[in-house]
Amino acid sequence: MRRAFGWVLLVALVWGACGLVAAAQAPPGLSIQLTPSQEPGRLAASLEILAVLTVLSLAPSLLILMTSFTRIVVVLGFVRNALATNQTPPTQLLVGLALFLTFFVMAPTWQAVYQDAVQPYLAEEMTFQEALQQGQKPVRAFMFRFTRQEDLALLLDASGAPEPANQDDVPLHVLVPAFVLSELKSAFQMGFVLFLPFLVIDMVVASALMSMGMFMLPPVMISLPFKLLLFVLVDGWGLIIRSLLASYT
Numbered sequence: 001m002r003r004a005f006g007w008v009l010l011v012a013l014v015w016g017a018c019g020l021v022a023a024a025q026a027p028p029g030l031s032i033q034l035t036p037s038q039e040p041g042r043l044a045a046s047l048e049i050l051a052v053l054t055v056l057s058l059a060p061s062l063l064i065l066m067t068s069f070t071r072i073v074v075v076l077g078f079v080r081n082a083l084a085t086n087q088t089p090p091t092q093l094l095v096g097l098a099l100f101l102t103f104f105v106m107a108p109t110w111q112a113v114y115q116d117a118v119q120p121y122l123a124e125e126m127t128f129q130e131a132l133q134q135g136q137k138p139v140r141a142f143m144f145r146f147t148r149q150e151d152l153a154l155l156l157d158a159s160g161a162p163e164p165a166n167q168d169d170v171p172l173h174v175l176v177p178a179f180v181l182s183e184l185k186s187a188f189q190m191g192f193v194l195f196l197p198f199l200v201i202d203m204v205v206a207s208a209l210m211s212m213g214m215f216m217l218p219p220v221m222i223s224l225p226f227k228l229l230l231f232v233l234v235d236g237w238g239l240i241i242r243s244l245l246a247s248y249t
Helices: 002-025 039-057 059-065 069-083 091-122 128-145 149-159 172-211 219-233 236-246
Strands: none
Touching: 059 069, 059 172, 069 091, 069 172, 069 219, 069 236, 091 128, 091 236, 128 172, 149 172, 172 219, 172 236, 219 236
């Protein structure tokens, strides 16, 4: 999708350049004129289309940095590393699962954005700038809900901005990195808890092998089946998904 919009933007730029060249090479008697009433409207529509294409090209970054995707995909990566199963499950599967869990968690927020901003804009009840301002409110509320105060204070101090009187005064370029930092901290805390039981299994297996004098046998080869057995018996995937979803309630 991103590549398709990139091609559309490239074609539009080439088309505009060709139009400028043709206008420059046109005979003196031939001219293209826009009436004063038409020119501002066309310029506004062109700028609006350019703004929409820019937002769509930034959609993957917005999805990663302004939603629950960061925490979910990091925790799922920790699970795979704790199990020591190398590329099982594959990265594409973990990213896909994290993506759909993100859709599940962010559904109420995106529904509010659609009702408060997208629908009125499509019905021509508000301008693009008004829809953009209105659509930020549910997303900002979600990020503020899961942003630690110390992380927000750190970014505000680093930016040199004056202390805001309320949440509406916090600029977006400060709120987004503070939210991502808080999400990474939460994900690493959950990852530490996930590693503990598997670390205990590795230590027990390594101690047993050393006591039997089997120094040349890798402990990971023996502990892997026991870790998989424990993970299956306790319904590991269900517990992890339930914990991730509960962390956003």
